[in-house]
Amino acid sequence: MTDLLTTEEYKAIAAGLNLPTQAFIDGSFRPAKSGRTFDTLNPATGEVLAKVAACGAEDVDYAVLKARDAFEDGRWSRLQPRERKEVLIRLAKLIKRNTRELAVMESLDSGKTIYDCETVDVPETIHCLTWHAELTDKIYDQVSPASDNHIAMIVREPVGVVGLVLPWNFPLLMLAWKIGPALASGCSIIVKPAEETSLTALRVAELAMEAGVPSGVFNVLPGSGPDVGEPLGRHMDVDMISFTGSTETGRRFLRYASDSNLKEVTLEMGGKNPAIVLDDADNVDRVAAHIVNGAFWNMGENCSASSRLIVQKGIKDALLKRILAHAREWPVGDPLDPANRVGPLVSKTHFDKVSSYLGKGPKVLLGGKADAGFVEPTILDISDRDAPQVREEIFGPVLSVLTVDNFDEAIALANDTQYGLAASIFTSNAKRAIRGARAIRAGTVTVNSFGEGDISTPFGGFKASGFGGRDNGVQAHDQYTQIKTIWVDLSDDADEAVA
Ligand SMILES: NC(=O)C1=CN([C@@H]2O[C@H](COP(=O)(O)OP(=O)(O)OC[C@H]3O[C@@H](n4cnc5c(N)ncnc54)[C@H](O)[C@@H]3O)[C@@H](O)[C@H]2O)C=CC1
């Protein structure tokens, strides 16, 4: 980890940034064909950071054409895996060399704290790209035991032209989660960043060219969901979409695919993630620190945020006391001040949505205030299990506390949601921990901790949280490859037939 700078030093870097604002297609920056732009704002100040190209269907068509050309002529898709690996490792190194610039750009554009950008987002982006690069030449094809008279090879081939549709909560890291395995697999990509946060994806595309990714392989189209996401989702020459965002928009991508060419679709969507704390949990202070981190990290703008604390009544008072103490240690304020852990929410629209859940109904144990884009870490004690704060994904720093009598009730409540992305369970009883982890219907369950795992472990959801594949892990490469079976007849008859 690099040493953090002072706020003044970060502001000086911010003032000197050269922000990328145009679309990146076929190896160069260019304006939208319509000439239109949109304002991207700094959520901490509300000021316009830059005017970014507002792409549309004609830009999508052009980028798909270029990505298809690149894919078919093999300039990337048919390189030796070892060669792709070397280029991607160079890209990871270039990102590392530009850590400070990317961290500040990310913080300005999204409101994420510079502390998180420098210590998590940029380093994890580098780690993710390096990991997938290293995997490129270590994945083997298979030979089936089907028949002595044949060789039946099961080979992986890149899917083709893929659209990567990104959210705004981890702009760089979600970019890395998708471009890492997509590029390693040999696909050509069209990235559609969230309109709130286009800048770092554009800068990474430029760095990818510098690293040696050939033109046409890595394209970035900033613009709105309806203007860019929908034409990409409906395009007849896009082979696959990998999406992260809301469940509502995820459903749309399934419709786009079924209305067009039945492209493959993988969806990583929302969550209403439970953290269960049983009476026998060890080290209440440590549990409290995990709960607070799970709920408030990244302003709660996290699909796997622990947004429902399900606590057994015997431990509730002691736990809440420690949770309140930890939560008070999360300073809110200027995201370029490295002491702050909570910055502004990403946009006015999102701030209004999160604010609408505060102050109505449930008992407020902490926080509850929202002002000028910033929302205080808020803890609500709730008895109504159908309250919107219990049912809906708030995607802000709001923790809902629900009290239960026993283990079975806790598991039932944990599963009483349309979502199934992540969960945690805190207990000193190993059998209950495993039984609970198996019983919770979620893609990732952490025991006695909060976390999303590691780049080596697959990430995705059950139920309305996920569809069609996993990010991360070796399994991420499954998304971006097709399996083909090739039969070779070895029998003498076959030779005679050929002769
Ligand atoms: N699972 C996750 O990581 C995320 C979940 N969310 C949830 O979604 C809620 C709404 O946030 P949004 O930014 O509106 O999410 P969203 O799902 O609408 O946006 C995600 C991406 O989809 C694109 N998109 C939006 N509408 C589209 C359309 N009609 N066709 C094609 N593409 C489209 C957006 O431009 C963006 O790139 C949040 O409050 C949160 O609850 C939001 C972002 C990430």
Ligand code: BAL
């Ligand atoms: N937490 C990483 C995935 C997401 O929030 O979308």
